[in-house]
Amino acid sequence: MNFTGLAKKRCSIRSYQDKAIEPEKLQAILEAGRLAPTGKNHQPQRLLVIQSAEGLEKVAKAMHNANAYTAKTVIIACADVDDCWIRSFDGHRIEEIDLSIVTTYMMMEATEQGLGSLWVERFDPEIVREEFHLPENYAPVSMLCLGYANPEAVKSPERYDTERKPLTETVFYESF
Template identity: 70%
Template sequence: MDFLTLAKERCSIRSYEDKPIEPEKLQAVLEAGRLAPTGVNLQEQRLLVVQSPEGIAKIAEAVVKPDAYTAKAFIIVCAEKDAAWTRKFDGHNIYEIDASIVTTYMMLAATEQGLGSLWVCRFQPDVLREAFHIPEKYIPVNILCLGYAKPDAVKPIDRYDTDRKPLEETVWYESFDA
């Protein structure tokens, strides 16, 4: 499958089948995260995979709508801020950018594996930190939900024809003055 088709097939899934994820598919998703680029290749991301019913219950306590997340696996994407690259000109630390790139790679790999995913940022970091014993040096950036999408949860591929702004509204060439 070409990349644009893969990108169009990916959609945010909020309803999952009661079917476990095969270990090799989960490994493929995690491997994609490992291969993702990070600033100066520092690889400060730390991934915590949660699949047990007890762990999933802890996830539910940390998110705003606990009944909305019925996935079979969750990846808590953390970053070690002090290990990330910082731009010397303005002191901007890119740990969240790196964690986001890692998450994006995993989300696209999940789609390729036939899995649905949902990127979640609406959670209580302190609840996650306590429930999963996340060390202080790691910052929870997002949660990636994974599982087999219920058929009615999958969005049509042609939605991008109307759901996205045209390029002329988001792309400039050479200068914003034009």
């Protein structure tokens, strides 16, 4: 499948089957995150894989969502803020950009592996920090829910024909 086809196949899944992810599929997803580009190759990502019932309850607590979308695996994507590239012009530290790229790579590999995913930003970072004993220099940036999608949760790839703005509204050449 080409990249555009893969991108159209991917959709946000909020309902998963009661089926664990095979270790080799999880490894492929984590490897995709390892391959993701980061600012000046600092690789600040610190990925915490949660699969136990106890861990998933903690994730649900942090999301203020009783079932955490029923995902059987959640990756908490953290950044080591002491190991992030900083833009010299204005001192901007780019951990959110780096972790967004890493999470995107993992999300796309999950789709390639036949899994559903959901990128979650709605969580309480202090609960994550406390429940998972994050070191002080680790900032939780996002969570990636993973699992086998319930069939009714999967959306049609054709949805992009109507759900996305045309390029003429979002792309400009040389000047706005």
